[in-house]
Amino acid sequence: SGRKQIINFGAGPAKLPLPVLLQAQKELLDYKGLGISVLEMSHRSSDFIKIVNTTENDLRELLNIPENYKVIFLQGGGTGQFSAVPLNLIGLKEERSADYVVTGSWSAKAAIEAAKYGKVNIVHPKLDAYITIPNPSSWNLNPNASYVYCCANETLHGVEFPFVPDTKGTVLVCDMSSCFLSKPVDVSKFGLIFAGAQKNIGCAGVTVVIIREDLLGFALKECPIVFDYKVQESSNSLYNTPSTYSIYIMGLVLQWIKKCGGAQVMEQNSIAKSKLIYNVIDGSNGFYVSLPASIYRSRMNIPFRIGNANGDSILETEFLDKAAKHNMISLKGHRSVGGIRASLYNAVTVEEAQKLAEFMIDFMKEHHV
Numbered sequence: 557s558g559r560k561q562i563i564n565f566g567a568g569p570a571k572l573p574l575p576v577l578l579q580a581q582k583e584l585l586d587y588k589g590l591g592i593s594v595l596e597m598s599h600r601s602s603d604f605i606k607i608v609n610t611t612e613n614d615l616r617e618l619l620n621i622p623e624n625y626k627v628i629f630l631q632g633g634g635t636g637q638f639s640a641v642p643l644n645l646i647g648l649k650e651e652r653s654a655d656y657v658v659t660g661s662w663s664a665k666a667a668i669e670a671a672k673y674g675k676v677n678i679v680h681p682k683l684d685a686y687i688t689i690p691n692p693s694s695w696n697l698n699p700n701a702s703y704v705y706c707c708a709n710e711t712l713h714g715v716e717f718p719f720v721p722d723t724k725g726t727v728l729v730c731d732m733s734s735c736f737l738s739k740p741v742d743v744s745k746f747g748l749i750f751a752g753a754q755k756n757i758g759c760a761g762v763t764v765v766i767i768r769e770d771l772l773g774f775a776l777k778e779c780p781i782v783f784d785y786k787v788q789e790s791s792n793s794l795y796n797t798p799s800t801y802s803i804y805i806m807g808l809v810l811q812w813i814k815k816c817g818g819a820q821v822m823e824q825n826s827i828a829k830s831k832l833i834y835n836v837i838d839g840s841n842g843f844y845v846s847l848p849a850s851i852y853r854s855r856m857n858i859p860f861r862i863g864n865a866n867g868d869s870i871l872e873t874e875f876l877d878k879a880a881k882h883n884m885i886s887l888k889g890h891r892s893v894g895g896i897r898a899s900l901y902n903a904v905t906v907e908e909a910q911k912l913a914e915f916m917i918d919f920m921k922e923h924h925v
């Protein structure tokens with residue numbers, strides 16, 4: 557490929573599949589002989605509309621999205637959806653109330669944002685540490701809530717839902733930003749799913765929203781028009797200028813996922829990759845420490861400490877320095893939690909996860925464990 561061989565374990569924006577980058581490079585100056593780049597293309601042109609439609613159709617195929625669900629491509633990132641979700645859905649029921657399951661810092665942020673627009677009920681007592689998912693049978697669900705909100709994979713804390721919660725008939729809204737298309741999902745169990753593209757399915761700038769069509773049309777009057785799902789849906793995500801290039805890159809990633817064999821293959825790979833790392837952690841006699849309860853451990857983001865549960869900062873710095881010398885980068889934990897974090901999104905290969913596992917074993921042996 558002509559570039560330095562680096563293994564990027566970043567949490568996002570994250571590694572892209574090499575064939576996607578090569579195709580984008582090939583098409584950068586001249587997209588399919590048109591003499592212009594996708595970067596310079598009108599979002600109203602038939603060529604761009606073809607890109608949007610193909611991207612949507614590929615996504616529908618990959619996730620088996622039922623016909624009564626609409627797909628929208630928006631700007632504003634995952635954080636934009638923390639606002640857009642309540643602005644569009646909290647008015648579904650008169651009480652203007654929503655239930656939030658807070659299992660990490662992303663769902664916590666979403667709950668704070670929603671409280672600007674209505675009542676927010678956190679369905680369980682505040683967790684001391686984000687290392688588990690409270691048993692759904694203990695959730696205090698409000699039958700009059702407009703929706704129940706959860707985050708499928710907490711990117712910072714490494715806590716992932718291994719099941720789809722039963723909301724007793726209330727609309728379920730889910731942030732899948734950091735596990736989107738890493739496994740098949742039964743879309744029909746959700747009212748709304750959203751995901752920023754910059755982790756598993758593309759680059760920063762575009763956020764996918766999948767919404768059941770009967771939930772359109774309930775936006776509060778204060779809802780900014782660019783975030784009004786009904787407006788964006790009825791104009792094919794082209795009410796205003798969308799993130800054209802990011803949609804194009806997402807389209808290339810979806811084609812790559814299809815070629816690899818789809819969501820099932822992504823899941824098999826992510827099981828294999830995450831096992832390689834967790835096996836090293838579990839076999840390390842406490843040298844590496846993973847905090848989340850084992851059944852809720854994320855396959856996508858693996859935060860861990862070295863030396864002890866609080867992390868030995870000398871060992872952790874040495875680990876990061878040595879990893880960088882082995883061309884393994886972006887392993888530093890999020891600034892709010894520290895430690896190490898290995899993100900194993902779709903574009904990270906099993907071989908690359910294997911290299912990290914081997915490096916972890918060598919590092920441990922150097923320290924006589």
Ligand code: PLP
Nearest residue numbers: 633634635636662711733734752
């Ligand atoms: N939700 C989750 C699960 C995330 O991991 C992130 C970002 O890392 C966000 C939301 C926020 O996304 P953005 O930075 O696109 O606003």
